[in-house]
Amino acid sequence: MSRLGTETAFEVLNKARVLEKSGKKIIHLEIGEPDFDTPANVVEAGIDALRKGWTHYGPSAGQPELRQAIADDVSRSRGVKVTSDEVVVVPGGKPIIFFTLLALADVGDEIIYPNPGFPIYESMIDYVGAQAVPIRLREEKDFSFDVDELASLITERTRLIILNSPQNPTGGVLSKQDIEDIAAAIGDRNIMVLSDEIYSRLVFEGEHHSIISVPGMQERTILLDGFSKTYAMTGWRMGYGVMRPDLATHLTRLMTNSNSCTASFTQVAGIEAIRGDQSSVDHMRAEFQRRRDAFVGGLNRIRGFSCRLPKGAFYVFPNTTKTGWTSKKLADALLEQAGVACLSGASFGDFGEGYLRFSVANSLENLNRALEQIDDWTKRNL
Ligand SMILES: Cc1ncc(COP(=O)(O)O)c(C=O)c1O
Numbered sequence: 001m002s003r004l005g006t007e008t009a010f011e012v013l014n015k016a017r018v019l020e021k022s023g024k025k026i027i028h029l030e031i032g033e034p035d036f037d038t039p040a041n042v043v044e045a046g047i048d049a050l051r052k053g054w055t056h057y058g059p060s061a062g063q064p065e066l067r068q069a070i071a072d073d074v075s076r077s078r079g080v081k082v083t084s085d086e087v088v089v090v091p092g093g094k095p096i097i098f099f100t101l102l103a104l105a106d107v108g109d110e111i112i113y114p115n116p117g118f119p120i121y122e123s124m125i126d127y128v129g130a131q132a133v134p135i136r137l138r139e140e141k142d143f144s145f146d147v148d149e150l151a152s153l154i155t156e157r158t159r160l161i162i163l164n165s166p167q168n169p170t171g172g173v174l175s176k177q178d179i180e181d182i183a184a185a186i187g188d189r190n191i192m193v194l195s196d197e198i199y200s201r202l203v204f205e206g207e208h209h210s211i212i213s214v215p216g217m218q219e220r221t222i223l224l225d226g227f228s229k230t231y232a233m234t235g236w237r238m239g240y241g242v243m244r245p246d247l248a249t250h251l252t253r254l255m256t257n258s259n260s261c262t263a264s265f266t267q268v269a270g271i272e273a274i275r276g277d278q279s280s281v282d283h284m285r286a287e288f289q290r291r292r293d294a295f296v297g298g299l300n301r302i303r304g305f306s307c308r309l310p311k312g313a314f315y316v317f318p319n320t321t322k323t324g325w326t327s328k329k330l331a332d333a334l335l336e337q338a339g340v341a342c343l344s345g346a347s348f349g350d351f352g353e354g355y356l357r358f359s360v361a362n363s364l365e366n367l368n369r370a371l372e373q374i375d376d377w378t379k380r381n382l
Helices: 008-021 040-051 064-078 094-104 119-127 147-153 176-186 245-258 264-275 279-299 327-338 364-381
Strands: 087-090 110-115 131-136 158-164 192-196 221-226 239-242 356-359
Touching: 008 327, 040 264, 064 087, 064 221, 064 239, 064 264, 087 094, 087 245, 094 119, 094 158, 094 192, 094 221, 094 239, 094 245, 110 119, 119 131, 131 147, 147 176, 158 176, 279 364, 327 356, 327 364
Parallel strands: 110 131, 110 158, 158 192, 192 221
Antiparallel strands: 087 239, 221 239
16 A cells, blocks of 8 residues: 555645635635536436436446447547447546556556656556656657657566646647657557547647557557546546457456446436537637636746646646745645645656646636736745
């Protein structure tokens, strides 16, 4: 258990709540979830499903109709042929990370993962006893990595490469060229790729590209996507993995052993989310983009902060090295003294030191207030 890490966002949220109880006002820019409500058509479908008795166990791999809807959706969006037996529905995107590592990684296997990156990757790699090999995301490359560097990290013991685009915490997006270069670096080696595409519908410039679309990579890719971010359904707990049928059988067995199945009425709502009106997804993306533009512009006017325009997801990741403060100390001070909750870049791995992560999943009014409060604080303290 000592090898298992955590997600700091939940700890900072608790700390912020304690401060709020003591009367302090806090603007929450720490947690990574859309501030929008789940679209009404999806909520209605869930309620209707409860009334119709979708309250029992279902198949461990997911309801056949939902698996088919996901297979159709992924086939269309990634330009590959996916069948329903390649889809495993799980409670959120996270279990796909957990199950993939349990299923594929042995003690001593090397797993390459993005750093700074979603902290659960490193936590779970350590937990299963594999060797975590970070690939550094570079600000000067718009938070992509150097493919030559990736190639130099691949060894005989590399079992899995984890990709995440759009990326948490940097908002970086892998281009088509990046993806093709990564596939070329892997070549015909027996290495699997876990491609975490949970923010696939939140790309602001250009299109989303997946390594599953590169010829020859589908059999070696486990694609992770879900409903949490796209449809503002974080609390419903529903995500999925797309992978070869033999691997899908293993992950389904892990589901049987751990959760039995994903909640049945939730899955009925999921069918409506995928097949129903998508205008709320477009609305949320446009709104995140507006906020991103305003917040990044504001941060760049604050002493000691410099921030690139992220191309996807709903995070901004300013460089704060010119403040002279470490990320953790700065994040703590902003929470306690400026009333703005954000995360230290270092909580996303060693290469996140020197950065902060702000989520723009809050109203424009609150984001502007946060900018004022940070600006005041820096004027008084830097
Ligand atoms: C990169 C990434 N992958 C996976 C997840 C997990 O999503 P879910 O809430 O669906 O488990 C998150 C959530 O923050 C994330 O940022």
